[in-house]
Amino acid sequence: MSKRQPLGLTRRCVVKIGSALLTNDGRGLNLDGIDTWVAQMAALRQRGIDVVLVSSGAIAEGMSRLGWKKRPQALHEQQAAAAVGQMGLVQAYESRFKQFGLHTAQILLTHDDLSNRMRYLNARSTLRTLLELGVVPVVNENDTVVTEEIRFGENDALAALVANLVEADLLVILTDQSGMYDKDPRSHADAVLLHQVEASDARLESMAGGSAGGIGRGGMLTKVRAARLAARSGAATVIAYGHEQDVLERLLGGEELGTLFRPDLESMVARKHWLAGHLQVRGRLALDAGAVRVLRDSGKSLLAVGVKGVEGRFLRGEMVACIDEQGCEVARGLVNYSAEETRRLMGQPSTRIQELLGYVDEPELIHRDNLVLV
DSSP states (O other): OOBOSOGGGOSEEEEEEOHHHHTTTTSSOOHHHHHHHHHHHHHHHHTTOEEEEEEOOHHHHHHHHHTOOSOOOSHHHHHHHHHHHHHHHHHHHHHHHHTTTOOEEEEEEOHHHHHSHHHHHHHHHHHHHHHHTTOEEEEEEOTTTOOSOOOTTHHHHHHHHHHHHTTOSEEEEEESSSSOBSSOTTTOTTOOBOSEEETTOTTHHHHHOSOOOSTTTTHHHHHHHHHHHHHTTTOEEEEEETTSTTHHHHHHTTBOOSEEEEOSSOHHHHHHHHHHHSSOEEEEEEEOHHHHHIIIIIOOOBOGGGEEEEEEOOOTTOEEEEEOTTSOEEEEEEOSSOHHHHHHHTTSOGGGHHHHHSSOSOSSSBOGGGEEEO
């Protein structure tokens, strides 16, 4: 068998299963397929790999339960179908993961949740806690409340955003296609399957072409864009045929299935670039010499005890600069507490956070994964 780079080193994986696979091309849930994919994800969990599932299929399942033969045009009817179908979708996953001794959790998100920094951090904290507890989060777009037109294919972008959110190493998009070709195989008999590409390759979008229509509207183009989005935080993406036998376990073993989209940078390097260059600084923290030394020499997180002063007005999750006693910037990062809260915490040990604020979000003021030296 052909081998590729060691995906077996993956520690956290986001699996997205498309509508065409999940719903038998629109005829209710594909329960046999769900049995197969859940068994494979359970096997990955047994290997110590965190798994987050991004699942389509709620509207199609709702249509089946309601006896609707044709997809409704009215937004409120689509939302109603999603609400009904979500019950069946969650029930299917819950019962099947339970057979392997695994708990699941339903997470419904909108793009607004991930563009609002406060809600982004709340979602991130919840997902990280679930993974630490050994739970398999099942994520879907919150189709029952979104105000924009609901489109199948949107979950490709959602899956990439979730990969960013949980700092996944790998995004696997299971679809009804074998992977990405250098041209549309539906109209070109000589189309060649691409086994490995760079996610940033500008030629990929023109190769992907338009949508095939039907259930999985959005087609390969949305998947290419999702792979590019996932690569921003250093995650690799594989697009593969979902009905391939043991597809997930074989992929994580390094077998060359589907198309691998390689990121340009390793995950932590990519994140540091994003922190350093793409967010506006909202405030400044004056550090004592000990805190500066810990950041520079030990690569540790910033604790409130090392902060002597706070400037600016910032919210939890916004970018702040860390200044030494000479007024020089030594680092910047995403702060876990607002400016007002930070002023109450500065100079105090982490053990007093609960006493001073009435709650503890994180023991660190800035976690080392969210901090970059400058």
